[in-house]
Structures are given as C-alpha cells and as structure tokens.
Amino acid sequence: MDGCVFCKIINKELPATVYYEDDKLIAIKDINPAAPVHILIIPKEHIINVKDIDESNEQILVDIHRVANKLAKQLEIDEKGYRLITNCGKQAGQTVFHLHYHLLGGTDMGDKLL
Ligand code: 5GP
Ligand code: ZN
Secondary structure, eight states: OTTOHHHHHHTTSSOOOEEEEOSSEEEEEOSSOSSSEEEEEEESSOOOSGGGOOTTTTHHHHHHHHHHHHHHHHTTOTTTOEEEEOOOSGGGTOOSOSOOEEEEESSOOOSOOO
C-alpha cells in the first residue's frame, strides 16, 4: 500500500530491527518503545485493522498469537507476563493504519487499561 510505513518496512524500503519473519508476518522492534520489550507483530498483507478481519483472512490472528507466544518465550517474558494488544481506529489510538499487535513486557504494567 503506497505511503504505508509498515508496507515499506515489509518491502525493505525502510529499516527495522526484525525479531521474526516468515511469508505471512513480520515482528519488529517498536521505534518508540513503551516497555523494555515492545514488539510489533504485523501481517504482510495490508489489512487496516481488526475491523477488516473476516472469514477470508482470520487465520492471520492465529498466526499472530503463535508468533507472540514464541517471542514471549524467546525473550523470557512468558512466565512473568506480557500484554498483547491492538488498537482499532483513531479514538483507540491507532496511528498506523496497517494491522499490528503490540507485544509488551519486561516491566510491571499494572491492571489499568488506560
Ligand atoms: P498504534 O498507535 O497504531 O497502535 O501503533 C503504532 C506503533 O508503530 C507506535 O507504537 C509507533 O511507535 C510505531 N511506529 C511508527 N512508525 C514506526 C516505524 O517507522 N518503525 C517502527 N519500528 N515502529 C514505528
Ligand atoms: Zn501497509
């Protein structure tokens, strides 16, 4: 998708620190980390957000969770706990309109959602 920063990272037109990559997904370090571990898990297909998930592309959500589990183990945040979130739309705080999940961990995030 023209002008999409994540598509540019996927197409290697922009650099990123890559933690995981396969034919369907890429996982990169967030450029402005909010926690010691802050990874973005991004489908290679330009899906705008979870509102655009339907029967045709829902498998990617399972794949994202599988990669999140794998990375959480690898980075040793699986036992202490981590947060896996996605923002859907402007009011939720979505700033990049290409579906992505934030994997956050390595610090006490408390019980507040906001
Ligand atoms: P959102 O607010 O849409 O849920 O999250 C977008 C995230 O993408 C933010 O945490 C922001 O720091 C990150 N981000 C924005 N531009 C770039 C970039 O060029 N490279 C990387 N690695 N992360 C980015
Ligand atoms: Zn995109």
